[in-house]
Amino acid sequence: xxxxxxxxxxxxxxxxxxxxxxxxxxxxxxxxxxxxxxxxxxxxxxxxxxxxxxxxxxxxxxxxxxxxxxxxxxxxxxxxxxxxxxxxxxxxxxxxxxxxxxxxxxxxxxxxxxxxxxxxxxxxxxxxxxxxxxxxxxxxxxxxxxxxxxxxxxxxxxxxxxxxxxx
Numbered sequence: 001x002x003x004x005x006x007x008x009x010x011x012x013x014x015x016x017x018x019x020x021x022x023x024x025x026x027x028x029x030x031x032x033x034x035x036x037x038x039x040x041x042x043x044x045x046x047x048x049x050x051x052x053x054x055x056x057x058x059x060x061x062x063x064x065x066x067x068x069x070x071x072x073x074x075x076x077x078x079x080x081x082x083x084x085x086x087x088x089x090x091x092x093x094x095x096x097x098x099x100x101x102x103x104x105x106x107x108x109x110x111x112x113x114x115x116x117x118x119x120x121x122x123x124x125x126x127x128x129x130x131x132x133x134x135x136x137x138x139x140x141x142x143x144x145x146x147x148x149x150x151x152x153x154x155x156x157x158x159x160x161x162x163x164x165x166x167x
Contacts, residue, residue, distance in 0.1 A: 043103070043105050043108075043110065043155035043158060043159070043160050044105070044106065044157075044158055045059055045105065045155050045156055045157065045158075046156070046157055050064070050065040051065060053065065053066075055071070055072045055073055056073060057104060057105055057106070058071075058101075058102070058103055058104040058105070059103065059105060059155075060103070060154060061100075061101040061103070061151075061152045061154065062101075087126070088125060088126030089126065090111075090119065090121055090126050090128070092113045092114075092117075092119070094113060094114050096114045096147055096149065097114075097146070097147050097149045098113060098114075098149065099149045099150075099151050100112045100113075100149075100150055100151050100152035100153070101151075101152050102152075103152075103153065103154075103155060104123050105155065107122065107123050107124065108120055108121070108122065108123060108129060109121045109122075109123040110153060110155070110160060112150040112151075112152055112153050112162055113150060114147075114149060114150060115133075115134065115136040115138075115140070115150070115164060116134045116136060116150050116162050116163060116164030117131065117132065117133050117134070117150070118131065118132040118153060118160060118162050119131050132162075134162075134164040136164055150162065150163065
């Protein structure tokens with residue numbers, strides 16, 4: 001059930017992104033409308049992208065196919081780390097434990113929260129793009145060893161996979 005709902009949500013999110021990209025046109029403009037942008041595919045990960053290990057992406061919970069948890073980017077270094085500041089935050093609306101590693105793919109941060117909730121955020125601004133709530137009965141938390149935490153999600157071929165607490 002959660003997988004079907006997530007698939008439908010991912011398709012709806014992709015359709016909304018396409019509509020937003022293609023639907024902008026100013027009244028009174030004499031320039032011909034621009035060609036529609038190619039569809040944006042949500043979490044478009046395949047074996048080739050995993051093998052390439054794109055340095056500016058966090059494609060798996062361990063960043064790459066080898067699970068290195070290491071970013072090869074050099075934008076932050078000993079000379080500028082002290083000048084870094086807080087960019088944005090996103091409130092999950094819970095005081096329960098959080099133990100997941102977000103994915104960052106093509107400018108979108110995918111994160112999970114309690115009971116298997118999923119959040120898609122613009123990685124640069126923190127703006128919410130969409131959310132998915134599997135609507136788990138809170139009573140399931142009594143059977144979990146370590147509260148209602150979720151340890152993350154994975155993606156492959158335009159699908160996000162998350163484990164809900166009741167599955």
